[in-house]
Amino acid sequence: MVVSRKTESYQPGMMVRHERLGLGKVVDVAGSGIVSVRFDSWGTKHFDPLSEPMAPLTENELREQLEVAVSRWEEAIPWLEQGWDCIEEYTNDLTAREILDDAIDGYCGMPLPRGLAERIERSDARFRAATEESDLCVWHAETPYPHGYSETYDPDRQWYYFRWPPDAPYRFRKHDSTAARNE
Structure with a gap:
């Protein structure tokens, strides 16, 4: 999995694949670098992309x-x-x-x-x-x-x-x- 580690590479609406939780949709990117992602099965989760591997979908x-x-x-x-x-x-x-x-x-x-x-x-x-x-x-x-x-x-x-x-x-x-x- 190619992992993007920079917060600015995430945009609201972007679909991403999280290593543990699967597919999700970016709903917010906070100024602090936290990326909020909504998953169908898990609800909305908040991640630090420097420590939580996620990859934008091709x-x-x-x-x-x-x-x-x-x-x-x-x-x-x-x-x-x-x-x-x-x-x-x-x-x-x-x-x-x-x-x-x-x-x-x-x-x-x-x-x-x-x-x-x-x-x-x-x-x-x-x-x-x-x-x-x-x-x-x-x-x-x-x-x-x-x-x-x-x-x-x-x-x-x-x-x-x-x-x-x-x-x-x-x-x-x-x-x-x-x-x-x-x-």
Whole structure:
């Protein structure tokens, strides 16, 4: 593994491979030299790159990550098109789109390969056709913020978390002004 030891070589959005924790996404680089990386399985961890080996992904690795993420989103679409199952299944399927966003971010502004971009557009269109736009984030359903602070999601960036199947139970959407207008 090629290891970068300089803090300035890390940029937010960059995908990296950590020796112990696997793949992650750089979320912040502090002035003190600490690099914060979010891992799917481990949450956000903070590292001193001088003592914790991490390597930026190669372009081929980035493309592979993107292809896997696109495939996961495509696999989730038929389940989402079937309508409501339960909140756990619904949010699990939607995390495939968030992982895809992370993979796109990790591509670091390079143009997406045309075939992959078209697959993303088709899957997104199918998801939009199967769901309704909402004011309510799926992570804040039933009782908004029942356990105190919760990560906020940007409705423009994470638009998929602000869409619901039309047959979602009202108990999940009762705080949603969009659902109330449709009742």
